[in-house]
Amino acid sequence: MPVHLEIVTAERQIYSDEVDLISAPTRDGRVGILPRHAPLLTILQPGELTIVKDGTRTPFAVSGGFMEVLPDRVTILADTVERADDIDATRVEAAIKRAEELRQSAQTDQEMALAEAKLRKEMVRLQVMRMREIGRRQ
Incomplete structure (x- = not known):
């Protein structure tokens, strides 16, 4: 059920x-x-x-x-x-790079929090994408 x-x-x-x-x-x-x-x-x-x-x-x-x-x-x-299956590796890697650059250039706590939230989101996408690739190899 x-x-x-x-x-x-x-x-x-x-x-x-x-x-x-x-x-x-x-x-x-x-x-x-x-x-x-x-x-x-x-x-x-x-x-x-x-x-x-x-x-x-x-x-x-x-x-x-x-x-x-x-x-x-x-x-x-x-x-x-x-x-x-809809996550594109190239786009994820570029978004991670942009988020890391935003984090490095953050001048306020709010800018830092936004950059870290963006980075967390992109890292999740990368993790899910990698899990898909591992599943295909098995």
Whole structure:
């Protein structure tokens, strides 16, 4: 008995299907969601969002947002989310370089915080992209 998962951003619906497992990065640590999970409302942190359906693991890079869990349905409202297959290595590496340059040139605490948040987001994208590559080699 799977659970229905919907992943949406402000712009569009990213994913909608029945899944067997959801593993998400939350403010309190990683949580695993199975069908009939107790109700939960939590804040998502930047990290790898993983879904498992019929034994196939699909990673996503999520930059933050919220997750509502009901016994038969999970809704993720994400700031941004990307499938591992949609992440371009060249663009990620360039964005990491830009974020590091912003961090180096930051003159206020606010500029530093923004640069570090951008760097964390890009590092998550890089990690998810690498996990996809490792999965293809196995």
